[in-house]
Amino acid sequence: xxxxxxxxxxxxASSAAFAEAPADFLAGYSQEAKHAxxxxxxxxxxxxQRFFTExxxxxxxxxxxxxxxxxxxxxxxxxxxxxxxxxxxxxxERFTRAxxxxxxxxxxxxxxxxxxxxxxxxxxxxxxxxxxK
Amino acid sequence: MNALRSPSxxxxxxxxxxxxxxxxxxxxxxxxxNPAYQxxxxxxxxxxxxxxxxxxxxxxxxxxxxxxxxxxxSLDPATHAEILRHLEANAGRRDTVAAGKPQLRIxxxxxxxxxxSDELPRDVWKHPAxxxxxxxxxxxxxxxxxxxxxxxxxxxxxxxxx
Numbered sequence: 055x056x057x058x059x060x061x062x063x064x065x066x067a068s069s070a071a072f073a074e075a076p077a078d079f080l081a082g083y084s085q086e087a088k089h090a091x092x093x094x095x096x097x098x099x100x101x102x103q104r105f106f107t108e109x110x111x112x113x114x115x116x117x118x119x120x121x122x123x124x125x126x127x128x129x130x131x132x133x134x135x136x137x138x139x140x141x142x143x144x145x146x147e148r149f150t151r152a153x154x155x156x157x158x159x160x161x162x163x164x165x166x167x168x169x170x171x172x173x174x175x176x177x178x179x180x181x182x183x184x185x186x187k
Numbered sequence: 188m189n190a191l192r193s194p195s196x197x198x199x200x201x202x203x204x205x206x207x208x209x210x211x212x213x214x215x216x217x218x219x220x221n222p223a224y225q226x227x228x229x230x231x232x233x234x235x236x237x238x239x240x241x242x243x244x245x246x247x248x249x250x251x252x253x254x255x256x257x258x259x260x261s262l263d264p265a266t267h268a269e270i271l272r273h274l275e276a277n278a279g280r281r282d283t284v285a286a287g288k289p290q291l292r293i294x295x296x297x298x299x300x301x302x303x304s305d306e307l308p309r310d311v312w313k314h315p316a317x318x319x320x321x322x323x324x325x326x327x328x329x330x331x332x333x334x335x336x337x338x339x340x341x342x343x344x345x346x347x348x349x
Contacts, residue, residue, distance in 0.1 A: 130231050130232070132256070132257065133321060134318050134322050135231055135232050157263075160259070161258070162259070165259050
């Protein structure tokens, strides 16, 4: 049992380190969410869209900077600096580097929710972003 | 004083001043090109020339990245150390202190206030095209490259000098 856990952690850690396409991240988050909650089934585009556009008890939502149309460029809510589109269809660089993806989820979830996002939430948001053409 | 009465000394003084300004410009441009500084800091705002704050101010800014003017701008330890080193190496030599504490905002330093108060109306920062004093690029159109020269300075429509 302990060995299985180790192997699982090793596998998910290495997949996170070498993931290169949005689909790899999505698979990683689903796996992690299932592991955390056996009742979890799959990422949801609808849930992701709601999560992305709603506020979560703080001043900003994801859409405050990334807009409600993440295939378009956004603007930093404070500085006004242009932010490239977040949807992979509009910006192929998005969700291709684990270090970058994790850094921005860490910072932005803290700003928007005041805590880290769960794997389930990240999966939902990514599923939503990947559904945009 | 007397020396400046002679035309050639005056020309030399002007040349010296021009050279000094040109050198400062080049220092700005070189310092904002740092790849880690660009990747991390310029993702959210203009890469402000490190020369505009003292090393003590930059240390204070970098100590508070977990809550950086309201946003989480935290960095991994290696990147944090690299950027801090870069900022310290290029920091301004003049103190940027207020009430005994290192200042965190360039826009509150004596130099910045002085530079922007002579010719501009006090409420210029509230103009919709400017939004914030931190938005250098509203007027300094090449601020992202560390270029703050008069050549690239354009006041947006509706913003007028006093």
